Amino acid sequence: MSMQLSLLAEETTVAPTGLVYHEQFLTAPEELDFLAQIDASEWLTDLSRRVLHFGFKYDYSNRRLDESARIGAFPAWLTSLASKVYTAASEDVQRLLEAQQPFEQAIVNEYQPGQGIAPHIDRDCFGPAVATVSLGSAINMDFSRDATGDEHVQRLEPRSLLLLHGEARTTWRHSIAKRRKDEWHGQVLERKRRVSITFRTIADLIPAQT
Numbered sequence: 001m002s003m004q005l006s007l008l009a010e011e012t013t014v015a016p017t018g019l020v021y022h023e024q025f026l027t028a029p030e031e032l033d034f035l036a037q038i039d040a041s042e043w044l045t046d047l048s049r050r051v052l053h054f055g056f057k058y059d060y061s062n063r064r065l066d067e068s069a070r071i072g073a074f075p076a077w078l079t080s081l082a083s084k085v086y087t088a089a090s091e092d093v094q095r096l097l098e099a100q101q102p103f104e105q106a107i108v109n110e111y112q113p114g115q116g117i118a119p120h121i122d123r124d125c126f127g128p129a130v131a132t133v134s135l136g137s138a139i140n141m142d143f144s145r146d147a148t149g150d151e152h153v154q155r156l157e158p159r160s161l162l163l164l165h166g167e168a169r170t171t172w173r174h175s176i177a178k179r180r181k182d183e184w185h186g187q188v189l190e191r192k193r194r195v196s197i198t199f200r201t202i203a204d205l206i207p208a209q210t
């Protein structure tokens, strides 16, 4: 997106219905603690960016979850963050979450400058509300909706929480462009290392094959 188009997008687009953004969801010491826990874990390196999976290992090739992918319970630090996310959610989102088990799956993504994630809608095997906590660098997340051609840019600051439900979860794609700098309110801002933690409930679990 050119600088002018990007500014236009920021100024004139309407956020997708169901996108809820909380800035300063975590304190700076909490952010450092979570980063230390994450960096003490064993990163997976089979994608172009490093990831960690908790609860269930998501299979990016067949895009489903089956019982054999169960890794085990969340570590205590992740359970405490998941419960903080639940508490921050609106009553509507809490109701959506309560219709399922508590958050049972989490993926940690690490983005070095230049890395991103392709446009996608989270698969239906996951539940109706998805929550992402951002650590480290700020980044622009791009939203687009094929049916209408609508676009929207959401700046994700470190220590923020993004909740997606409704249309934002089901009809809008979200992505992070693979670039080293973002444009935001007329400024070109260098990216640094960003780490995100995305929590999901599970809507469709395929039983283990016998």
Ligand SMILES: O=C(O)CCC(=O)C(=O)O
Binding pocket: 107, 109, 117, 122, 132, 174, 196, 198
């Ligand atoms: O890093 C993020 O903020 C989003 C991650 C994401 O979309 C995903 O894991 O599917």
